[in-house]
Amino acid sequence: MLIVFSLPTVSTVSGAEAEKILDNPWSHSPITVYIDDKNTPVHYSPTYYEQIEKALEYWEDGGNGNLAYSPVFEIVDSEEADIRIRWVENLESVEGAPSGVAGYAKPRISGDRFVEVDIVLEVGNYQGRGWRQYGDATMLTISKHELGHALGLGHSNDRGDIMYPEYELRDNVNPILLSKYGAVLRAAGFIALAVLLFLGVSWQYSRKKRKKLEDECFKDECFK
Structure with missing residues (x-):
């Protein structure tokens, strides 16, 4: 039996009640996870891997509070x-999914247990006529949502729940550009800060010097 969840994921998190697909879908612990960072699309960012790790930690720490068990994950290279x-x-x-779908989970079920789950995430979507890459915060949100399905949760009707079937772009920063030019941007920021500090110090020095001259001038009755 194969169930496919197709969804444009989520917003933020809360303890809202979510529909359960299975109360305890895994018969063992830890649940092994393979993250394919080798066969990746053109606009894949290495920082996306980190978002998966954060999403796994989110659910291990209790997630949205609606799981009946405490999952433990183990990342494996298999x-x-x-x-x-x-x-x-x-x-x-790539896969002919409906417009707006950002990711999906495909569990293979035997009886009342998951045998395996395939999660597919996209790295960007169309905004109007242009294609836009997801930032890390958006990828984290999508990852949390799809992993929620892989843990047995369905969709929630609460917009504040991570399992609500809708998502917002959480940031506008292209992670590839950020990783490529991050050092340059940080250097530019430090230079700008140094310039502002220099101007501030110069202004304070000029102000004190002007005040000293004015005091001396008043003392010597320069303006009579």
Whole structure:
């Protein structure tokens, strides 16, 4: 039996009640996770891997509070893992997904247990006529949502719950550009700060010097 969840994910998190697909879908612990950072699309950012790690930690720490068990994950370098995660450039153009879908989870179920779950995430979507890459915060939100499905949760009707089937772009920073030019941007920021400090110190020095001259001038009756 194969169930496919297709969704444009989520917003923020809360303890809102979410529909459960299975109360305890995994028969063992830890749940192994394979993150495919080798077969990646053109606009994949290495920082996306970190977002998966953060999403796993989120659910291990209790997530949205609606799980009936405490999941423990183990990241492994094997495609035989319980949960397999990969990225595509865009789900609409690559896999023919409906417009607006940012990720999906495909569990294979035997009885009342998950045998394995494939999670597919896109790295960007179309905004109007242009394609836009997701920033790290957006990727983290999508990852949390899809992992929620892989842990047995369905969608929530609460907009504040991570399992609400809708997402917002959480940031506008292209992670590839940030990683490529981050050092330059930081250097420029330090230079700008140094210039501002220099101007501030110069202004204070000029102000004190002017006041000293004015005091001396008044003392010597310069303006009579």
